[in-house]
Amino acid sequence: MDALNLNASYDADFVAAVQAQSGQNVSLCYQCGNCTAGCPYTFVYDIPVSQIMRLVQAGQKRRVLESHSLWLCATCESCTTRCPNDIDVARIMDVLRHMARCEGYAPEGAVKAFWDSFLESVRKHGRVFEVGVVARYVTRTGRFMTDVDLAPRVIPKGKLSLRPHPIQGKEEMEKIFKRFQEQGGCL
Numbered sequence: 001m002d003a004l005n006l007n008a009s010y011d012a013d014f015v016a017a018v019q020a021q022s023g024q025n026v027s028l029c030y031q032c033g034n035c036t037a038g039c040p041y042t043f044v045y046d047i048p049v050s051q052i053m054r055l056v057q058a059g060q061k062r063r064v065l066e067s068h069s070l071w072l073c074a075t076c077e078s079c080t081t082r083c084p085n086d087i088d089v090a091r092i093m094d095v096l097r098h099m100a101r102c103e104g105y106a107p108e109g110a111v112k113a114f115w116d117s118f119l120e121s122v123r124k125h126g127r128v129f130e131v132g133v134v135a136r137y138v139t140r141t142g143r144f145m146t147d148v149d150l151a152p153r154v155i156p157k158g159k160l161s162l163r164p165h166p167i168q169g170k171e172e173m174e175k176i177f178k179r180f181q182e183q184g185g186c187l
């Protein structure tokens, strides 16, 4: 990682926002590295999760939000379970991913495309409509052959419906999305 001038690029608002949105005190992290040691995705991360924590403490907003790691995290919560200071590290990763998405950082474009497609589907149908998610995903990414080999096996088993299932409480789901946006969340 390149050397950073921490004083010049410290963003206090970023640190405060991460703490407010996650409900976690990032200053409790003392860089023991337990989270990184247990993270199953460290091998593909550009910045290990313990270093993400350090960069958040240091207020390095851009460096954090442009990280690929945020989009490769599986939210497995191993880091949270292993932290000796009871920091919900996975929650912080989640908050950072939302921030990155809202502020236009998406170095893993295909992952973001899936997120967007999933959220749109839930908003529109009240629950996920798998075929619709895949259709949106391949349209956005051009990956028309993604998992196409699975279709002949899952469709005969009734695992994929070609039409969305109606659900009760669809309007309530829409209200959740609306409330989220009214409170400043971005979709």
Ligand code: SF4
Binding pocket: 035, 038, 039, 040, 041, 042, 049, 072, 073, 074, 075, 076, 077, 078, 079, 080, 089, 090, 093
């Ligand atoms: S939640 Fe994410 S960062 Fe934490 S251990 Fe799992 S994959 Fe790694």
Ligand code: SF4
Binding pocket: 028, 029, 030, 031, 032, 033, 034, 035, 036, 050, 053, 079, 082, 083, 084, 085, 087, 089
């Ligand atoms: S396990 Fe907790 S204290 Fe240790 S580096 Fe990770 S976040 Fe920091």
